[in-house]
Amino acid sequence: xxxxxxxxLKVLDLGQGISAPFCAKMFADLGAQVIKVEPPGGDAxxxxxxxxxxxxxxxxxxxxxxxxTNKRGITLxxxxxxxxxxxxxxxxxxxxxxxxxxxxxxxxxxLNFQIFQESNPNLVLTSVTPFGQTGPWANYQASNLxxxxxxxxxxxxxxxxxxxxxxxxxxxAAHQAEFIAxxxxxxxSILALNRRRVQGVGCHVDVSGMESLAMLPxxxxxxxxxxxxxxxxxxxEYGRQSLLALLPCRDGYVGISxxxxxxxxRMVELMDRPDWASDPRFATRDSRLENWSDLEPLLAAWxxxxxxxxxxxxxxxxxxxxxPMNTAADLFQSAQFTARSFFTxxxxxVAGKQSYPGWPFHLGSGKQVDLSPAPLLGQDNxxxxxxxxxxxxxxxxxxxxxxxVL
Numbered sequence: 001x002x003x004x005x006x007x008x009l010k011v012l013d014l015g016q017g018i019s020a021p022f023c024a025k026m027f028a029d030l031g032a033q034v035i036k037v038e039p040p041g042g043d044a045x046x047x048x049x050x051x052x053x054x055x056x057x058x059x060x061x062x063x064x065x066x067x068x069t070n071k072r073g074i075t076l077x078x079x080x081x082x083x084x085x086x087x088x089x090x091x092x093x094x095x096x097x098x099x100x101x102x103x104x105x106x107x108x109x110x111l112n113f114q115i116f117q118e119s120n121p122n123l124v125l126t127s128v129t130p131f132g133q134t135g136p137w138a139n140y141q142a143s144n145l146x147x148x149x150x151x152x153x154x155x156x157x158x159x160x161x162x163x164x165x166x167x168x169x170x171x172x173a174a175h176q177a178e179f180i181a182x183x184x185x186x187x188x189s190i191l192a193l194n195r196r197r198v199q200g201v202g203c204h205v206d207v208s209g210m211e212s213l214a215m216l217p218x219x220x221x222x223x224x225x226x227x228x229x230x231x232x233x234x235x236x237e238y239g240r241q242s243l244l245a246l247l248p249c250r251d252g253y254v255g256i257s258x259x260x261x262x263x264x265x266r267m268v269e270l271m272d273r274p275d276w277a278s279d280p281r282f283a284t285r286d287s288r289l290e291n292w293s294d295l296e297p298l299l300a301a302w303x304x305x306x307x308x309x310x311x312x313x314x315x316x317x318x319x320x321x322x323x324p325m326n327t328a329a330d331l332f333q334s335a336q337f338t339a340r341s342f343f344t345x346x347x348x349x350v351a352g353k354q355s356y357p358g359w360p361f362h363l364g365s366g367k368q369v370d371l372s373p374a375p376l377l378g379q380d381n382x383x384x385x386x387x388x389x390x391x392x393x394x395x396x397x398x399x400x401x402x403x404x405v406l
Contacts, residue, residue: 003359003369006032009193011096012087013037013071014078016044018175019128019209020100021067022182023189027096028070029359029369035090035384036071039078040406042377043068052351058377059350063175065374066356069346073375074384075406078109082405087111089390091119096189100128103138113204123202124192128185132208142209147177151213180216181209243288245296246325247303253325254308256299256315261285266318271302348373381406 009032013024021036021043028034036043045067046058077083088111091097097116099106106112113125127133130142148154153172185207192205244257258267261284268277276282276298281291288295303311308324315322324330331337332355340362343355351373358369385392385406392400400406 003029003363004031006030009033009096010094011035011098012090012094014097014099014101015128016100017048018045018063018067018178019181019185019207020098020126021045022179023126023128023185024071024098025067025069026182026186027189029371032096034071035380036068036073036375037076037087037090038073038377040075040378040404042075046377057350059348062354065348065351065354068374069356069371071375072380072384073378074381075378077405078106078111080403080405082400082403084109084111086385086390086405088115088119090384091116091123094120094123096193097123097125098128098185098189099125102141103127103129103133117202121202122196122200124189124196124205125202126185126189126192126205126207128181128207128209130209132211133204133206144172144175144177147181147209147213148172151177151210153177153213153216177209177213181207181212184212243285243292245299247296247300249303249306249308249311252308252327254303254311255323255325256303256311257321259285259321263320264288267315267320270314270318270320274298274302344369344371346371346373349376378406 006027009027011024011027011032011034013021013034013036015021015024015036024034024036042058043064045064046061047056048061048063049056050062051057051060076086078087116123116125129138130147131137131140142150145154185205188205188207192203196202243259244255246253246255256267258264264285268274271277280287282288282295312322312324326334332343334342337343342358342360344358345353345355347353354373356371381397381401382394383389385400386397387393397406
């Protein structure tokens with residue numbers, strides 16, 4: 001069964017890459033009718049990997065396929081007058097328009113919010129950009145790397161390190177800045193649609209990727225706001241805060257954090273009371289914090305020959321905080337994810353069978369997200385723009401294709 005929370009809602013997705021398409025995917029998976037509008041050359045995400053066997057193919061991009069499930073797809077060249085006219089006809093039927101161009105791009109084509117409202121006063125337009133629609137950086141472009149650093153997030157990654165000089169901060173992996181901006185856009189769009197339901201008017205939602213990411217490090221921001229202190233990244237300093245050890249094991253890494261004295265005593269029992277455990281340097285919490293750099297390699301000597309899942313289960317059984325550092329392969333094999341049917345499979349006509357992450361919640365109705373595969377480039381031109389859509393004839397569609405409009 002397909003989730004139908006947003007059934008009847010009509011969404012136009014002009015997004016490129018990740019942020020706006022991810023927002024649109026959430027609407028599509030929850031039952032909205034989403035039309036993905038791509039330029040004739042396709043969404044930029046079609047050129048992003050991963051690809052099967054690392055061979056680029058616009059119909060086999062892993063990121064594009066994952067971000068565009070449950071959508072219909074058309075092509076439309078907005079840089080032509082006819083393309084813009086067709087878009088405005090589609091806008092007349094839409095509830096929500098999503099885009100992530102630089103703030104100057106659509107207005108430069110004569111497509112600002114006022115023009116869209118003339119076609120549809122009830123329209124909600126959500127714009128997702130790196131820095132928002134206003135401010136000195138508004139028209140700057142930015143990648144995940146740029147946003148991660150400017151938002152202050154990269155400074156925390158990797159976390160505790162041995163040598164601050166040789167191990168500089170890193171960006172968040174896997175395009176997290178764009179995905180988080182997409183989540184913020186979905187939340188804001190739902191709020192705007194509810195406002196429209198109450199007040200009867202649409203609005204322009206302005207989402208900043210940098211601000212979306214800057215919301216997350218609340219602890220570090222609060223610490224600076226209260227005490228004007230910037231937390232360090234050295235292992236000694238991190239150890240003083242949490243007694244968290246990230247340790248090598250047989251099949252990767254595991255985290256262990258015996259913070260309290262009783263947890264430490266149980267940890268010593270698990271390790272069969274090694275001789276060094278009676279060392280006065282490790283007798284109390286304060287002394288362990290003080291000598292953390294000496295303690296960590298001793299813990300690693302215990303974990304090195306064990307499996308991370310075994311260590312996790314052993315520590316959990318005696319109430320010691322612990323976690324395996326999972327890889328993508330681990331997630332696909334996770335018994336917890338399997339029990340909750342987290343991954344959903346779909347069969348794409350070109351890319352074949354794939355598994356995609358589902359939704360992180362279950363509902364009393366028992367309904368789950370069903371996924372239809374991402375559209376082929378221009379797959380639904382006939383249906384959306386033809387006689388059952390905007391009423392364009394086959395001959396008109398052929399002419400538009402020949403004229404670089406589709």
